[in-house]
Amino acid sequence: MRGSMxxxxxxxxxxxxxxxxxxxxxxxIIMPPIGLLLGRVDFSNLxxxxxxxxxxxxxxxxxxxxxxxxxGLFINTVIDFLIVxxxxxxxxxxxxxxxxxxxxxxxxxxxxxxxCISVISVKATKCPNxxxxx
Numbered sequence: 001m002r003g004s005m006x007x008x009x010x011x012x013x014x015x016x017x018x019x020x021x022x023x024x025x026x027x028x029i030i031m032p033p034i035g036l037l038l039g040r041v042d043f044s045n046l047x048x049x050x051x052x053x054x055x056x057x058x059x060x061x062x063x064x065x066x067x068x069x070x071x072g073l074f075i076n077t078v079i080d081f082l083i084v085x086x087x088x089x090x091x092x093x094x095x096x097x098x099x100x101x102x103x104x105x106x107x108x109x110x111x112x113x114x115x116c117i118s119v120i121s122v123k124a125t126k127c128p129n130x131x132x133x134x
Contacts, residue, residue, distance in 0.1 A: 019084060026080045046072025 035041040047058045048069040055061035061068050116130035
């Protein structure tokens, strides 16, 4: 029980660190080139102001306390999620592949004679030791 709990704790810690790495990958590596290709768009600064005022940046709107729909941050989060989900999918697929290879038992090629308890071939119809019909 303790080993499983420690494994779970280590998994949670590594998962949280992996999530931070993926978030940085999305925000700092993937989204800037996409924004550049789409006409120098900063996705983290895309928002809709619901208060009716015009703010140039999301930081200005938040500082003023304006209600905003931050769809640029949502796009970043969706891409972040898709990367994490894809990596977890690949990881689970590999784990299942290893488990399947380990779990495949080979069919037994011998059995015990019910009369003399000697080991004989599965295909045998007569025990070679006690000559009993099987």
